[in-house]
Amino acid sequence: MKIHRKKEVIREAKHRIENLFEQADLIFKDNKKLANRYVSLARKIGMKLNLRLPSRLQKRFCKHCYSFLVPGINCRIRTRENKVVYYCLECKKYMRFPFIKEKKLKRNL
Numbered sequence: 652m653k654i655h656r657k658k659e660v661i662r663e664a665k666h667r668i669e670n671l672f673e674q675a676d677l678i679f680k681d682n683k684k685l686a687n688r689y690v691s692l693a694r695k696i697g698m699k700l701n702l703r704l705p706s707r708l709q710k711r712f713c714k715h716c717y718s719f720l721v722p723g724i725n726c727r728i729r730t731r732e733n734k735v736v737y738y739c740l741e742c743k744k745y746m747r748f749p750f751i752k753e754k755k756l757k758r759n760l
């Protein structure tokens with residue numbers, strides 16, 4: 652595969668991943684199963700090309716059961732120390748994300 656072709660494939664894949672998450676968001680209320688299917692498709696595309704999902708999207712699904720997460724519906728968000736804790740109501744497990752932006756801000760002060 653030529654380099655510029657690969658870049659194109661990756662750009663296309665990222666676009667498709669973003670799109671799948673958008674669709675999952677829209678369909679979630681009516682069809683949770685389909686939303687979860689979109690997440691699994693997006694993950695498959697990412698894995699195939701070894702892409703890391705942006706942190707914004709990583710927070711939209713549970714890393715344990717891969718359910719699409721909607722805060723206030725099937726996910727609770729709490730902050731603790733320097734971390735944001737996501738509690739998945741589907742499988743009752745936690746995910747922790749560090750506050751990267753906040754830390755950077757403090758360093759600049």
Ligand SMILES: [Zn+2]
Binds near residue numbers: 714741
């Ligand atoms: Zn879960």
